[in-house]
Amino acid sequence: MKQLHRQEKEQFTKLFKQEAIDRFEDRLKVVEVFLNFEHHVTVGELTSMIGDSGVSLSPDFVQDTLKLLCCFGFAQKNRFEDGHIRYEHHHLGHHHDHMICMRCNKIVEFENEELENLQLTIAESHGFHLLQHKMELYGICAACMKDHVQIMPLTMTRQGERVVIKDFTCGSEARMRLLSMGLRVGDEVQIITNIGKGQMAIAAGFKRYVIGRGLAQKIRVIPVHKKNVSVGKMDEIHAAE
Amino acid sequence: MNSRKLIIALAGNPNSGKTTIFNNLTGAHQKVGNWSGVTVEKKEGVITRHGYELTIIDLPGTYSLTPFSIEEIVARNFVLDAHPDVVIDIIDASNLERSLYLATQLREIDCKVLFALNMADMAKSRGVKIHADKLSELLDVPVVFTVGNKNEGMDALLKKAIELAENTRQTPEGRKVHYSPDIETAVADLQNFIHQVLPEKLPYSERWTAVKLIEDDKIVHERILSLSGDHQQALEAQIRLARQYITDRFDDDPEIIMTDERYGFIAGIVKEAVTASARQRVDISRNIDLVLTNRFIGFPIFILFIWGMFQLTFSVGKYPQEWITACVHALSAALEMHLPDSLFKDLLLNGVIAGVGSVIVFLPNILILFFCISLFEDTGYMARTAFLMDKIMHAIGLHGKSFIPMLMGFGCNVPAIMATRTLESEKDRILTILITPFMSCSAKLPIYIVLAGTFFATRAGTVIFIIYLTGVVLSIITGRLLRTTLLKGLDAPFVMELPPYRIPMAKSVMIHMWERSKMFLKKMGNIILIGSIVIWTLSAFPRHIEYSRNYEAEIQNLQSRGALQMPGDAAARRTLEKETAAAMDDIKGQMQAEHVEKSYMGQLGKLLAPVFAPIGIDWRGSVALLSGFVAKEIVVSTLGILYVARGDNKTEALRTALASSDMTPLSAVSMLVFVLLYLPCLATIATIRRELRSWKWTAFSIGYSTSLAWVMAFLVYHGGRFLGF
Ligand SMILES: Nc1nc2c(ncn2[C@@H]2O[C@H](COP(=O)(O)OP(=O)(O)OP(=O)(O)O)[C@@H](O)[C@H]2O)c(=O)[nH]1
Ligand SMILES: [Mg+2]
Numbered sequence: 001m002k003q004l005h006r007q008e009k010e011q012f013t014k015l016f017k018q019e020a021i022d023r024f025e026d027r028l029k030v031v032e033v034f035l036n037f038e039h040h041v042t043v044g045e046l047t048s049m050i051g052d053s054g055v056s057l058s059p060d061f062v063q064d065t066l067k068l069l070c071c072f073g074f075a076q077k078n079r080f081e082d083g084h085i086r087y088e089h090h091h092l093g094h095h096h097d098h099m100i101c102m103r104c105n106k107i108v109e110f111e112n113e114e115l116e117n118l119q120l121t122i123a124e125s126h127g128f129h130l131l132q133h134k135m136e137l138y139g140i141c142a143a144c145m146k147d148h149v150q151i152m153p154l155t156m157t158r159q160g161e162r163v164v165i166k167d168f169t170c171g172s173e174a175r176m177r178l179l180s181m182g183l184r185v186g187d188e189v190q191i192i193t194n195i196g197k198g199q200m201a202i203a204a205g206f207k208r209y210v211i212g213r214g215l216a217q218k219i220r221v222i223p224v225h226k227k228n229v230s231v232g233k234m235d236e237i238h239a240a241e
Numbered sequence: 242m243n244s245r246k247l248i249i250a251l252a253g254n255p256n257s258g259k260t261t262i263f264n265n266l267t268g269a270h271q272k273v274g275n276w277s278g279v280t281v282e283k284k285e286g287v288i289t290r291h292g293y294e295l296t297i298i299d300l301p302g303t304y305s306l307t308p309f310s311i312e313e314i315v316a317r318n319f320v321l322d323a324h325p326d327v328v329i330d331i332i333d334a335s336n337l338e339r340s341l342y343l344a345t346q347l348r349e350i351d352c353k354v355l356f357a358l359n360m361a362d363m364a365k366s367r368g369v370k371i372h373a374d375k376l377s378e379l380l381d382v383p384v385v386f387t388v389g390n391k392n393e394g395m396d397a398l399l400k401k402a403i404e405l406a407e408n409t410r411q412t413p414e415g416r417k418v419h420y421s422p423d424i425e426t427a428v429a430d431l432q433n434f435i436h437q438v439l440p441e442k443l444p445y446s447e448r449w450t451a452v453k454l455i456e457d458d459k460i461v462h463e464r465i466l467s468l469s470g471d472h473q474q475a476l477e478a479q480i481r482l483a484r485q486y487i488t489d490r491f492d493d494d495p496e497i498i499m500t501d502e503r504y505g506f507i508a509g510i511v512k513e514a515v516t517a518s519a520r521q522r523v524d525i526s527r528n529i530d531l532v533l534t535n536r537f538i539g540f541p542i543f544i545l546f547i548w549g550m551f552q553l554t555f556s557v558g559k560y561p562q563e564w565i566t567a568c569v570h571a572l573s574a575a576l577e578m579h580l581p582d583s584l585f586k587d588l589l590l591n592g593v594i595a596g597v598g599s600v601i602v603f604l605p606n607i608l609i610l611f612f613c614i615s616l617f618e619d620t621g622y623m624a625r626t627a628f629l630m631d632k633i634m635h636a637i638g639l640h641g642k643s644f645i646p647m648l649m650g651f652g653c654n655v656p657a658i659m660a661t662r663t664l665e666s667e668k669d670r671i672l673t674i675l676i677t678p679f680m681s682c683s684a685k686l687p688i689y690i691v692l693a694g695t696f697f698a699t700r701a702g703t704v705i706f707i708i709y710l711t712g713v714v715l716s717i718i719t720g721r722l723l724r725t726t727l728l729k730g731l732d733a734p735f736v737m738e739l740p741p742y743r744i745p746m747a748k749s750v751m752i753h754m755w756e757r758s759k760m761f762l763k764k765m766g767n768i769i770l771i772g773s774i775v776i777w778t779l780s781a782f783p784r785h786i787e788y789s790r791n792y793e794a795e796i797q798n799l800q801s802r803g804a805l806q807m808p809g810d811a812a813a814r815r816t817l818e819k820e821t822a823a824a825m826d827d828i829k830g831q832m833q834a835e836h837v838e839k840s841y842m843g844q845l846g847k848l849l850a851p852v853f854a855p856i857g858i859d860w861r862g863s864v865a866l867l868s869g870f871v872a873k874e875i876v877v878s879t880l881g882i883l884y885v886a887r888g889d890n891k892t893e894a895l896r897t898a899l900a901s902s903d904m905t906p907l908s909a910v911s912m913l914v915f916v917l918l919y920l921p922c923l924a925t926i927a928t929i930r931r932e933l934r935s936w937k938w939t940a941f942s943i944g945y946s947t948s949l950a951w952v953m954a955f956l957v958y959h960g961g962r963f964l965g966f
């Protein structure tokens with residue numbers, strides 16, 4: 001935890017020094033202990049905690065420091081129904097940056113120190129006092145990407161390969177033709193011949209077809225074994241949700 | 242008893258065995274073949290059974306009631322508009338799910354349908370068990386199992402059909418496919434609208450019309466609009482609204498959604514009515530295809546097959562050909578002996594026997610050729626050749642499918658040109674029709690065999706193969722030319738089914754051969770016979786002509802000299818006698834030749850000579866080629882009459898006559914090339930005209946092929962001469 005909050009501490013150091021605040025070391029001690037709390041805390045609780053750590057500070061000093069923190073925007077004062085006033089610090093340092101998959105909604109957390117520092121530097125250079133940031137990167141996760149790449153036109157398949165039809169991107173007339181001939185999305189087909197140009201021959205069940213290159217280009221398929229993997233993953237994620 | 246008349250139509254997917262069942266029912270011999278699109282026009286057969294006069298109609302195959310090509314339109318229109326009493330849907334039971342797609346569409350229209358689960362044997366061998374009762378109950382349609390090629394289940398089929406026709410029960414409501422609520426709403430709305438705007442006038446049921454309009458069925462759309470008079474615009478708007486309604490909700494075209502839902506309905510039925518054995522079965526056809534359509538060896542194997550076909554035609558055909566030749570010889574020798582000299586004898590020997598006889602000997606070769614083609618057709622290899630040729634056909638912007646008519650053209654151009662109806666694009670069809678005549682038909686085979694056999698004895702088979710190949714190559718070049726000039730067209734989406742491989746049935750092959758023989762002999766009996774007589778008459782008249790020399794005197798002279806100088810020595814006498822006889826033959830031959838040359842035929846030939854001289858063909862060849870316009874076989878008849886007439890020996894075979902004539906191998910090749918390419922026969926021209934519905938294209942076809950023939954022959958002849966042949 002301490003580690004996580006190191007950056008905030010550095011920030012305080014800088015701020016406090018700038019503001020020429022007295023008893024710098026003691027205040028830093030307060031901040032340190034405060035940040036260790038992940039919950040709301042009263043001045044009394046915090047004072048005793050600081051006492052536990054071997055430094056004895058007056059509750060007034062602690063309160064003064066907390067007020068200072070609130071003033072800077074690092075903390076927040078809440079009045080609870082029981083009448084107590086409790087402080088909580090904003091989860092400033094305790095964060096991950098996120099990558100969110102737009103296909104499966106999976107969230108990947110990451111941290112990068114360089115990036116964090118860079119943000120501080122940028123804010124500073126603008127004279128901006130950085131309190132908090134939220135970074136979300138949107139895109140396709142690795143698993144989905146793998147599937148995505150695997151969706152390919154029928155023309156990209158190799159002889160003997162087994163694939164599953166995922167989609168038809170041709171016009172509705174051609175789609176109707178394929179449907180009425182019994183070739184549908186979800187069918188597993190095996191490539192009999194694909195010369196790399198011209199028509200290709202495929203087999204689906206006990207039916208065999210010859211398909212022109214232009215049309216084959218518009219039939220999107222994924223390899224058979226990979227399909228099962230991706231379905232498995234999807235299930236995992238849904239289960240996780 | 243007044244027998245009641247019923248019309249029973251056989252509909253169904255391509256290659257599901259409709260024609261097989263039609264033949265079984267009616268005893269006809271319509272063409273059956275193992276690929277999609279064998280039948281391209283509807284065929285009728287009338288039988289009386291169980292006190293009914295039944296008109297059975299065989300329809301071309303179709304995958305759905307939304308047609309894509311001409312022959313599918315025929316099937317659809319008949320089912321929808323001719324109101325047959327019963328429609329029997331011939332279902333390929335081994336492909337049930339797909340077949341049920343058309344079946345559900347047929348169920349939706351208001352007609353009496355009956356399902357024949359054909360290929361029950363194949364379904365069984367694939368471990369598929371279909372519970373007919375369950376299926377019948379679920380679909381509310383009578384179901385009968387049949388095995389077309391073993392003639393099983395035909396009686397049951399007819400009985401059920403008659404029963405159904407006599408049943409007055411209305412088409413039950415329960416039969417309709419129920420779509421999802423949103424679609425049903427759209428259908429109901431449109432149906433209501435139609436009901437208000439177009440009462441009474443509808444050719445089809447209201448619901449079905451509404452469904453088809455939403456599915457954007459072009460034909461129904463046009464028909465209904467033309468009926469809607471003032472409401473046309475309102476109706477169109479309404480249709481657009483309904484389609485939009487569905488598109489908005491399902492995010493796809495209504496026809497696709499509805500097709501999906503139909504398949505959903507089918508899947509439900511299949512689940513209940515079919516049990517498939519768990520054992521995974523290999524598709525043997527798929528494995529054969531992995532070899533025969535293999536990217537590396539597929540094409541060489543195909544060439545080998547074709548080459549083998551021509552080798553077989555020529556080499557095996559040679560033996561029975563010799564037997565028939567011997568028979569013809571014997572016959573003409575007998576006639577020669579027993580008939581008194583007369584004009585009639587001349588006609589019989591030099592006209593009929595020389596003419597018809599010289600062609601009839603090729604019956605075995607033609608039969609072997611047809612046998613090979615029918616092997617291609619019945620095994621299912623035909624459809625594969627289309628695939629294998631695709632690369633090459635693509636050079637002219639055609640799909641490989643166009644090669645099926647072309648390959649059929651090796652047999653006969655007439656059915657081949659009709660087979661182009663299965664091509665979906667009109668331009669592809671025209672182009673294919675124009676290039677198919679370059680695939681030389683079996684009627685040209687006798688000419689090739691005579692010429693190649695005479696001048697390239699041992700290599701005749703190969704020469705003929707090369708000639709055929711030249712035809713293919715030139716047809717491709719022509720196609721390319723036309724494609725880039727007159728018939729520009731885009732590549733339409735293409736998909737074609739490959740049939741399963743089947744073992745050809747000996748019986749059907751035999752019937753096919755028998756039919757072919759009958760056709761051939763019939764042709765000999767009329768066209769060729771008449772042609773021969775005409776040719777003979779033209780070459781025998783006028784009877785009296787002015788000879789350039791006094792042959793009679795020379796003959797007399799020779800005879801008397803022989804008698805005068807007869808030496809005593811027996812050996813010397815024999816030599817002299819021989820010499821005299823040879824000289825006599827020579828003079829008689831020359832006299833005969835001059836007679837023919839000065840006959841009407843000769844005069845005609847001389848007229849043509851300037852045209853044909855540059856390609857190394859003499860006047861006899863010219864006349865023969867001209868006569869080939871009627872039917873290609875007559876070319877050989879004419880050659881027979883003209884060349885054989887030269888020699889005194891009337892029974893001399895055409896081949897020997899040709900060999901000793903002044904025709905050279907080079908001019909023979911020139912003639913082969915010309916025959917290969919020049920104008921198609923009368924029947925073919927009539928077919929081209931009918932299929933293209935244009936005199937312009939027909940004239941083009943005639944003009945183009947003939948000028949190409951001349952130019953090619955010219956190049957070959959002069960090229961050959963230049964190279965010193
Ligand atoms: N195994 C098996 N083969 C059959 C049966 N009925 C027909 N065939 C074969 O199926 C192939 C197609 O038969 P056709 O009668 O030409 O089919 P079609 O439905 O008329 O075909 P199109 O005219 O092209 O639509 C032929 O090779 C027949 O021998 C059957 O019951 N079992
Ligand atoms: Mg048929």
Ligand SMILES: [Zn+2]
Nearest residue numbers: 096097116135
């Ligand atoms: Zn961050």
Ligand SMILES: [Zn+2]
Nearest residue numbers: 101104141144
């Ligand atoms: Zn994802």
